[in-house]
Amino acid sequence: MRSDAGRLWATRERPFPLAVEEAGAFRTVDADDLLGLCQAIAAQESSAEGTVW
Helix, strand or coil: CCCCCCCCECCCCCCHHHHHHHHHCCCEEEEHHHHHHHHHHHHHHHHHHHHCC
């Protein structure tokens, strides 16, 4: 999605498990450009992989 301010946003269709969210993973991320958005998504997925559910 693109906001009115021009930022790109992405959100997971399925939420992370509660333990992953409590550990700091975010379901929705934003960035100024596509590369930044891809990096933000990758960071959240990586964070989720490192959390014990």
